[in-house]
Amino acid sequence: MKDDSHTPIDGPSTNVRRRTWLKGLLAGGTLAAAGSFGASAADADLEQVGAGSIARVKPEEAGAPPRKVYAVDELSSPYPSNDWWTTLLWRPLSENLWVHPLAARVTESGLAITYPDEWQIGDAPFTWGERTDDFAAMAASPEASTGPIAADLTVSHPEVDGDVPAKVADYGDWSVTYRRTDGEASLDATLAQGSPFVYFEANGGGIDVAFDGDVSVWHERDHVLGVTVAGHHYGLFAPPGATWDGVGGDAVSSRLDGEGYVSVAVLPEAGESVLNAYRRRAYAFVADTTVTWEYDAERSAVVTDYEFELEAKHGRADETLTALYPHQARRTTDELRDWSYVSPRGEMPVYAGSTFTTELPYRGILPFLPDATDVPDLGEHVDAVESAETLIRDWQGDGTYWNGKNFERLLQLAPLAEQVDDEAAAERFREAMREELETWFSAGSDGEVDGTDLFWYDDVWGTLNGTPMGFGADADLNDHHFHYGYWVKAAAELARADPEWAREDAYGGIVDHLVRDYANPDRDDPRYPLFRNFSPYAGHSWASGSGELPAGCNQESSSEAVNAYAALVLWGELTGDEELRDAGIYLYTHEVHAALEYWFDVADETLPDAWPYDYAGMVWGRGYKYATWFNQDPESIHAINYLPIGGHSLYLGWNRDAASANWAELLENDGGDGTFDLGWYSDFLWEFRALSDPDEARSWYETDYVAGDFGESRAHTAHWIYTLDAVGVPDATVSADTPLYSVFRDGSTRTYVAYNAGDEPTEVSFSDGTELTVDAGETGTTTRSFESLPPMDGAFPRVDGSDDDDGGARGKSGARGKSGARGNGND
Template sequence: MPVSSRARPAAALVLVSTLAALGLGPAASPAVAANIPVGAGSYSDTRPPGTSGPTTNTGTPVTPKVTEAARNEPVPTNDWWSSLAFQRYGDNPYSTPMYGHPLTYQATSGGLEVGYPTTPAIVGEGRQYEYAHKADLTLGLTGLNSPDTKADSWSDWTVTPYWSDGARTLRTTIGHGLPFVYAKGSGGDARITTAGAPTVFADDGNVLGITVAGHHYALFAPTGSDWSVSGSTVTAGLGAKDYFSVAVLPSTDALATYRKYAYSFVTGSEVSWSTDAGTVRATYRLTTQPQEGTETGTLQALYRHQWLHTTDALTPYTYVSPRGTMKVREATSFTTSQQGSGVLPALPAAGGVDRARLKGYLDEAANAADPFSGATDTYWTGKALGRLAQLVPVADQIGEGATRDKLLGLLKGRLEEWFTAGGASEFSYDKQWKTLIGYPASYGSDTELNDHHFHYSYYVYAAAIVAQYDQAWAADSNWGSMVKTLVRDAANPSRTDADFPFLRGFDVYAGHSWASGHQGFAAGNNQESSSESTNLSAALVLWGSATGDTRLRDLGGYLLATESEAIAQYWFDADQEVFPSSYGHDTVGMVWGSGAAYSTWWTANPEEIHGINVLPVTGGSLHLAREKDAIRRNLAEMERENGGPAVEWRDILWEFEALADPAAAKAKWDAGGAAYTPEAGESRAHTYHWIATLDALGAPDVTVTGSLPTSAVFSRNGVRVYAAHNFGATATTVTFSDGTTLDVPARSTATR
């Protein structure tokens, strides 16, 4: 269950041109409130009566807190720094703590607090570890007293906060992996206020090395300036210049290396990706501009999920972070390469499935009095859509065409209701925040812009299953345009779309998504259900494959491969190298900017703490099988904490176990039979099919990948089974990384 915590632009021509560029067709441009046609569907350009958009915590409407230069730019909510732009608290017009790693930050009236937490605290009765922000120093200008801090510009993983009090102006550029803070100011001297009297270990006029709270910093002023230390205040005149920088050093002897890049200011960041024959490559690149001299290189610290998958040279320098050791690279870019994560619309047919029994379970789901279980809001409607969509290819697989078509009808009907403005449920565009909000909303998806990637993942997944069987329905001129509009809101691949930000929920450098739209917490941003995030990535693979949209297919492949590794390392501690040694848990339910917690937003029930990062179980969940030992540790801990086997979410956890030990999961299913209440997004039909199929085929073997994104391998007693689904209109041959080939007829699944 996700709890964490887009619409017309001002100029109709912008929307029309954007829609046309994406093949979504023309849009109306009325001068008053209206429904905007998109293909066969529509959304509204105003909220339904009685509903709310983004607000402060007391319910006061709030608009983006950005400078005039950024006024028309789509604001990337759900980021590590979003509190700069989304003022969640009326009495804090600056920011809450922001966790860039290795540095942490918080904006204040006098400038930017900077910290480097290196010692974890275990809090919350042992359930949470955190490297909480604590200011070692505050970077600013003499006399600066700004009434607020705004976001002035941003890129894929950097942001530039802005302060002005009328007489003085300050901009700083900060980001993930940046050991430097780059500052540009006017109207006053550079001023560094330290948490205590600093110890000076190096003094060369405009370059000063100081130690504060056990952490080493280097201060760089323009050539010709001189730093002056008076108690806990350090100042330097800028003369005719406007720049200075501060770096956190891994050690005092690193000063010479860091000095080389002190004036090569980072001005932007961008990731690019590609997929080829089962391999996903991504390049992370910084742009720089020298303030003096000609040096354009830089230093950047890589997270564990990145340096595990790069062959680029790294320095001996390292930093502490809540995500384990960060390693430093001396260059403006690095490239990662990792195996893709195969996605199937459903597990393939297997001999271990009792078709008569499966048919009974399918009939139970398809013929329910209310197949949507009373769902009205975006999240619970999504869960119901996902539950029914999982059963469509299963019914088709055993020849139950009537059941398949009935399920497809249910999916189409409910999707079309939501994709048509003016009814009891609709999507509405907020032109100030440039976001598409579904009403009825839930869990702060409206007031806090929470969880859009969670909620919309189910709609895209269900639409992908419909597209597999009815391509006409998914055409842009029909309902496909509304699906793409939801994608543009939650996971927009475009940086030039004037109506939605680039990858709203996904933090490309952190390697995973964030759930809170405003990031307004002392612990930074957070994400609980990483698996509902990867549900969107897997849905993009399926939707892109079913509709021939290779751009969205490959986007999904990049997001899934990247977040899969982040989940393994930061939620499940697969290598047992991330969680502090003093932390007494093998898995966490939530990751925070400052650390992680063995908890959820709504319950302390161990079954749900463990299960929330598994559901929904689909053909996009196979990536979890990469770390089978972590699955075993995870489930063992659940039983210890639970005081016995799962009861409430037994189906989710059985399915999880089947990814590592299908026989054990099958034994539990056989012992318990069907005498349980399925989790809200699950059904007996799907759980039985999943467990019985894996028991017959074996657990996923993710050491072998296929040339088609919709392929997978299973292994039982040393025997591999190769599977792939071909969405294309002609037969294709899939080549696997072990040399095996598989011929797959058009629009079908094949196994070998």
């Protein structure tokens, strides 16, 4: 689907950055204030979008992020949120910036920098009890109590007063530049995730560097210093011809020989050879960072390029140094150096260059599991829901999140009703979703905005908020992917049955706004930022909109993030938008691998040794938490990273050994007997168990079934467990050349499943030579028995066709270079 309202227009000239250029178009009237819609639409309180509408004013009941944004005048909406640096937009200085491997903080004294080689990780419970929208209560949490980072050194401009705000001057896909201006004096600082360098450009003066505590200077040669502070090693690189004053004291300064630039780098070790290697890259300043991606259907892989735009301050600018996260290092064939850094995400080896590439395997999703076995009483369970007086329920609250949970239950039930030939039930489930969606998709009538149950566009930030939302989703821009993913997935189910409803001139246009708000793949879109929730370098999403806690951004439910991006895949495939589908596959694939790496640690190599668990319920910029936002019960802590369970969840069983180990940890921490006292999540917990031991899950269902979360149903739980009991567990060693597929293994028999969203029959080819013809709009299945199959437990294939033995992760030593060996690090 394409929306002419955001069709790309001619881009900027090469000497004007895109965001500055876009601001000029807005000021000159080429674009309306909030996008490329006409002025009449921009001025109206209601904006018609196909058959629906969104509000262009904030409803009285709605929350909104701050009206003041700390950015230079050349920047304009849409502003990013939900990233490691976006606290800079929310306050005049900043909270802690967990850059990895560095940590930093903008203070009155300057930019405080440290290298936290002993990452703070905690398992103390939160103190405020029930989940709340009172985010002021977070001040009492262990995350907030840690306070500002302990700086090794602080970099400042001698002529810039401490109360001058830091304003975002530019940003890339994983980098940011802020500026502090005081009269004729100014200081720009650029930080990039993964980079050991911080780059400074000073106007109207030089630079001061203050050390916190004893400093040892082990290299001094005119413009380059090598220092050690608190056991951490740094290089200070002024322009050639400059000198450093005050060496030997607790602070140094330089006039920078009138050149106005300097870089500071944390070094992996002290020594002349390392310092010289970093010096050779110290003057290639990072000016921009850009990620591009490709879905390779034939190999069922996602190829991602990470590119640095470099500006030579002195000498050449052909490469920089950057530290790769484990999910990158394990999936690149680019040569890595021997140097590495510690981080809360594990060891980060160093790469030298201006671009590197990763390849992550994609193993498909399904809109629903196939009709593969007789499920006892499935028709009766479907009827039980159909007969309910009300299908959209508010048992746990109203708003965009709880409505989304309603949608999840119903969109799962509709295809099950079809499988038992109950078309009336399937239509009732879809009609309930359709009515609720259309209610919210109309923001008013006769030019008047309704008070509630609507979406409104905030042109200050460039975001689409609902009213009501909850959990700080409007005022803090938290959780948009968690909320809207359910809505887009519901829309995809309607598109499957009723393509006319999903047309751009019907209700598809509103769905497109939801998609663009949380997962916009177009960085030149004048209304929404690129990938609001997803952090391209980190490889996963952040739920926190502002990052306004000392521990940085956080994400609790990795599985709801995965669900949100699976929704994009389904919506794109079912509406024929391949560009959006491929972006969804890119996002889904990275979120899945990050979840397995950083939440579940399936390789048992990523979580810090000091962490007392084998799993993390929450991932923070600072570290990890074995808790949820609403309680500290192990049932919730584990279930929050399982739910919702569906055809997108099969990655949780790719490594059967790891899934079994996670289940065992849950039982051990919960008392050990498998009796779940809360009962909230019993469906999800046993559906997860079915991914590693379907027989045990079926035994529970037949003897001890207890209904759980209202976003689930007995019909779906039964269908999930009995289907996996029949076809076996997910087999990720086999791929296919279509986006909607999965493979299962039971002993020496494989079951192959694919869904065809097209209008013509299609032939699906699997990597083990199996072929499957699938009719239009249908699910196809076939089975194949083998005399023997290689062991699957613990195995997950790399994209080059070889097998790892750690469930998708490579060893701590990092990825191999193209020659098969690591770089020598001596440069």
